[in-house]
Amino acid sequence: MEPTLPHKLLLFALVGFLAITASTARIHSANFDAYYSDHCGHVVPQQPSIASESASSYAKFLQFHGGFFSVNGRRAESGQDLRRTVSFTPMMMYKTKSEDVINLQGTLVFADPNVNAIFENPKNRRLREFHVRGPRIPVRRGTVKFRLNGYWSQSSGKLCMVGSSVFSSNRSFDAVFKLNYPLKLIINSSFVSGVLESLGGGDGAGGVDHFGTVSVLALSSKSADYQYSLIEKEGGNGSFGKFDDGGGDNLFSEKLEPGMCSALKRNSAFDLEYGSVCDGGYCNPLGTDVGFLPKAMRFTTIRCSDQGKMQLLMKFQNVTNVYYGYYAFDPSTTLIGEGEWNSKANRWCAVACRILNFSVSLTDAFAGDCSIKLCWRFPATFSVINRYPIVGQMRSNRTVKDFGYFDKIKFWGYNDALAGVKYEYGVMGSVRKPCEIKTGKHKGKRYPNSYSSDMKFDLSIKNKKGQIALGYSSPLFVGDKRFNSPFHLYDDRYVPKVIPTENAVQLDSSDSPLQNISYTIRFTPPVIFELGGENLSSKAVDIFAEGTYNRETGLLCMMGCRYVAQSGAEVYRNGSMDCDIQINIQFHPLTGKAMEKIKGTIESTRVRSDPLYFDTLELASSTIYVEQANESIWRMDLEIVMVLVSNTLACVLVGLQLFHVKKQPEVLPFISITMLAVLTLGHMIPLLLNFEALVTNHNRQSVFLGSGGWLEVNEVIVRVVTMVAFLLELYLLHMTWSARHGHDSPKGLWVSEKKVIFVSLPMYISGVLTAWFVHQWRNSHRSPFLRQGRLGYMLPASQLARYQQVSFWGDLKSYAGLILDGFLFPQLLFNLFFDHSVEALSRSYYIGTTVVRLVPHAYDLYRAHSSTWNLDMSYIYANHRMDFYSTAWDIIIPFGGLVFAVFIYLQQRFGGRCILPKRFRATPVYEKVPTVGTIEL
Numbered sequence: 001m002e003p004t005l006p007h008k009l010l011l012f013a014l015v016g017f018l019a020i021t022a023s024t025a026r027i028h029s030a031n032f033d034a035y036y037s038d039h040c041g042h043v044v045p046q047q048p049s050i051a052s053e054s055a056s057s058y059a060k061f062l063q064f065h066g067g068f069f070s071v072n073g074r075r076a077e078s079g080q081d082l083r084r085t086v087s088f089t090p091m092m093m094y095k096t097k098s099e100d101v102i103n104l105q106g107t108l109v110f111a112d113p114n115v116n117a118i119f120e121n122p123k124n125r126r127l128r129e130f131h132v133r134g135p136r137i138p139v140r141r142g143t144v145k146f147r148l149n150g151y152w153s154q155s156s157g158k159l160c161m162v163g164s165s166v167f168s169s170n171r172s173f174d175a176v177f178k179l180n181y182p183l184k185l186i187i188n189s190s191f192v193s194g195v196l197e198s199l200g201g202g203d204g205a206g207g208v209d210h211f212g213t214v215s216v217l218a219l220s221s222k223s224a225d226y227q228y229s230l231i232e233k234e235g236g237n238g239s240f241g242k243f244d245d246g247g248g249d250n251l252f253s254e255k256l257e258p259g260m261c262s263a264l265k266r267n268s269a270f271d272l273e274y275g276s277v278c279d280g281g282y283c284n285p286l287g288t289d290v291g292f293l294p295k296a297m298r299f300t301t302i303r304c305s306d307q308g309k310m311q312l313l314m315k316f317q318n319v320t321n322v323y324y325g326y327y328a329f330d331p332s333t334t335l336i337g338e339g340e341w342n343s344k345a346n347r348w349c350a351v352a353c354r355i356l357n358f359s360v361s362l363t364d365a366f367a368g369d370c371s372i373k374l375c376w377r378f379p380a381t382f383s384v385i386n387r388y389p390i391v392g393q394m395r396s397n398r399t400v401k402d403f404g405y406f407d408k409i410k411f412w413g414y415n416d417a418l419a420g421v422k423y424e425y426g427v428m429g430s431v432r433k434p435c436e437i438k439t440g441k442h443k444g445k446r447y448p449n450s451y452s453s454d455m456k457f458d459l460s461i462k463n464k465k466g467q468i469a470l471g472y473s474s475p476l477f478v479g480d481k482r483f484n485s486p487f488h489l490y491d492d493r494y495v496p497k498v499i500p501t502e503n504a505v506q507l508d509s510s511d512s513p514l515q516n517i518s519y520t521i522r523f524t525p526p527v528i529f530e531l532g533g534e535n536l537s538s539k540a541v542d543i544f545a546e547g548t549y550n551r552e553t554g555l556l557c558m559m560g561c562r563y564v565a566q567s568g569a570e571v572y573r574n575g576s577m578d579c580d581i582q583i584n585i586q587f588h589p590l591t592g593k594a595m596e597k598i599k600g601t602i603e604s605t606r607v608r609s610d611p612l613y614f615d616t617l618e619l620a621s622s623t624i625y626v627e628q629a630n631e632s633i634w635r636m637d638l639e640i641v642m643v644l645v646s647n648t649l650a651c652v653l654v655g656l657q658l659f660h661v662k663k664q665p666e667v668l669p670f671i672s673i674t675m676l677a678v679l680t681l682g683h684m685i686p687l688l689l690n691f692e693a694l695v696t697n698h699n700r701q702s703v704f705l706g707s708g709g710w711l712e713v714n715e716v717i718v719r720v721v722t723m724v725a726f727l728l729e730l731y732l733l734h735m736t737w738s739a740r741h742g743h744d745s746p747k748g749l750w751v752s753e754k755k756v757i758f759v760s761l762p763m764y765i766s767g768v769l770t771a772w773f774v775h776q777w778r779n780s781h782r783s784p785f786l787r788q789g790r791l792g793y794m795l796p797a798s799q800l801a802r803y804q805q806v807s808f809w810g811d812l813k814s815y816a817g818l819i820l821d822g823f824l825f826p827q828l829l830f831n832l833f834f835d836h837s838v839e840a841l842s843r844s845y846y847i848g849t850t851v852v853r854l855v856p857h858a859y860d861l862y863r864a865h866s867s868t869w870n871l872d873m874s875y876i877y878a879n880h881r882m883d884f885y886s887t888a889w890d891i892i893i894p895f896g897g898l899v900f901a902v903f904i905y906l907q908q909r910f911g912g913r914c915i916l917p918k919r920f921r922a923t924p925v926y927e928k929v930p931t932v933g934t935i936e937l
Contacts, residue, residue, distance in 0.1 A: 026174050027164045027199075032149055039176040039199070040160035044151040047096035049103040055093040058102060060221055062090050062152065062159070062181070064192055067218025068329050069110060070362060071211065084112045085329075086216055088179075100155050108146040108177060108196065110214070146196070148177050157181040159194070173211060174199040180363070185226040187338060187353060187370070190302070190311070192218045193363040215362035217331060219302060219313070228309050230351050230370060231338040240342070240349040240375050250346035251378040253308070255420035260341060261304035263378065263418060264348070267390040268299040270411040282407050285316065285372060285394060287354065290332055292318045297411055308341025314352060331355040336367050337374075347377035352394075354404070369404055371397040376411070383424045384518065384561055385577065387476065387544045388412035414520075423477040425516055425546055445589040447554030448625060450478050450515040454587075455549075457598055457623035461523050463530060464615040469541075471523025473585075473621075478517050518546040519558060521583070521602075532604070532614030543602070545583050554587035556600070564612060578612045580605045585619065590627050597622050635863070639877035642859070646852050646877070647721040650683075653848040654728040660842035661735065668739035669749055670840035674756050674826035676733040679849075682820040683726035687719060752833040756826050764819060771815045817883025821853050821893050824900040831904070831912035839908045850901045854894040856883070861890040 027035050036046055067086040086109065093104040150161025159179040164172060179194035196214040256263035272294060274283050284293055294316035304310035314335040332355075339350030353370035376392025390413040398405040448454035456474040463469075475483040521543040525531070531541070547558030561579035585600030600619040606612055624632075661668050740749055824846060856878035863878070864887065878885060884893065903915050 043160040047098045047101045049094045053095040059090045064218035110144045187230045217362040249380040267413045273410040331358040349375040442553040454625045457621045459621040462618045469523045469525035473521045513552040514548045556585040558583040642877040650725045657845035667840045669745045670838045672827040672830040680729040756829045831907040835912040857890040
């Protein structure tokens, strides 16, 4: 029997799949021995494996993550591509007949945003290739994963593996992977290095599956048996005596909770401060050939002991704000060193080395030029001038004439203060300007407690020219308590006992509404932002301030300091500070209404002629309070229930109408088909717009609430119930349509239905045109207000544009909601034209559906006058995007809906035209006049 077309297609697909599988995995268990013997037999001889004896204890030593690689000598520019990494993970490991050899399988993953170009064969770049499209295998973009099998020798430290990889759906690579692990762990031999060589799949070096040689360099993960030879060679901390900078008391090791190593990991990102403008060099700790002067540094601890000894990497970056993010290992921008805790000076000191010879070959890279020394400490006291939890400096041990010399570099971190740190208020000795307090204005209002998380907020800064900068503001100390201390931040009723510091002004008693407080304010301006005539060029501005907060008026008054850069210097600081900055911030009440903002000013108290003077900056924030967020979450939970109840009621009401027409089938033809079509479309359109609603509404809710799972479940339930209501309405429409075409259907029904369409359709169309004209008028007149008004400098440009230019489609959806609110209008017209008194609609149906449609307007009216946070991004029930909602509409629409329901009741009892005046009720009747015959004379 000849195979049919479906069988032919299935056979062809099966053959194609097998062909592609064979082409993308040339090295497999059947031919592994031959490949390994040819390419790895001379490195680590193959040994019979013992499957019953696992060797997984070696996995931690053999694995590495965040390594560096280059392909055929091509590599990213130094410090520019921070996402190029290579990782190796052993999967299954078994002992062999030889105690020295371990059999293992593993995965080697290369990650790079431009991985296509890296593994591209230059010789075939311009050739057109044809490949049979294979099955869609989920492969993460920007990665190449090799599955390898091979052997590792413990005595020689050599690893050799062979395997294959699927680079994309139509390309594959076969390769041999060779690594050298260090036998003795010291600073100079801390690296794992090797190569991945292409086998070319048998098509030679010019084939499309040939990628050349990939060099790999990573750090050894072995934690035991490391010898701190470099720091011991320095003879302890005696050689770091010149690092004593007189910075004051430091925290003892016992205060570094939960331990010295953890404290270092928590405070591992630093900004750099150079002593002078580096026009002539002598500044870069990396050397002179990296192409940039680092702005920031990050510590990565390789290994750390409880005794205070550690090995670490120092990664330098050309960008600030390196505090949250992963940065790969790049030998050109990284120093490797050893450190030790000095219990006498309570500080950490380390010796660092540059990584040399990597530009020639990664396999020959080693740690050398160990002439860099650095020390860092954890200050025990904070003030408005010294606000860093960790400070330090690094120096070169060479002379000015030596290659690799650089001037002293200071560094500091911006993380939270550690436990045991005290704060000193009033160290500047300046007299605080009193804040103006108008008690009558704040009478009866509640403001955030100084210990609550409401004191931390995002902000926007606007200068005199209208330029906007975004940032954040957070308390550092409240009284002498750290802001991140373990008391519960979300309960304003809980106030911990405050123990004032010795230097604190005595304002912290329970009888006084004033509270000492210190703040960190940071904002990052755009390129064109000017501050006192200085173009900040996107440099982050840090203002450290201290003052008092009045919890009865919500007024925060502080004096602040900021670093001022030297003229012409972009990434340097010389320690100069401007401490003549007055900051006034007014918090809005906890019971504030929608879109109320925290407002304030940052102004210079210097005379206008002073070079450091700057015009007043306006500060604003729309951050909501915890109490408002809790209320909004509670309201959204309530609205979820209301949506489910209303949709369920819609199904029940349609079911009651179906029960009504089943008992009285003769009333079916008297139901307006136009009305049923409107209701059916009203349930169908939300189903069709499921994806649009999910993207535009659900994501915004999840971003704020973090409760996307519950909302997602709710969406599924709501749409299931809406689907049921749609099917019931559609069934009722089908029954009415069929009844109209029946032989027993009264004549004139279709004529009346056409009249309903002729009257209602022009009204609906005129409503659409009106909505369009209103939309055009609103966007042309209201946008300038939004740009300069209360939202203009509080929203990002993308959100502002979206807020200003509300789409016509959104207005059209609101108009569609208005049509649904007046769903009885077509039935009213139909009764009027046909003039009957048949009870076509059950009372429970039209009265209940009217109530379901009008309750959202009553709820919106209540919500607008009771809720403290009414951003429409949180609307679930009575959504402003799906109907007209305002104080006027919330009164007009329910009134009109109730009037329609009353008219339907009167029509079905007294006749369709009973609602008209008496002179319009009767239908003109023409009587036949008999013909007058001819009179014969």
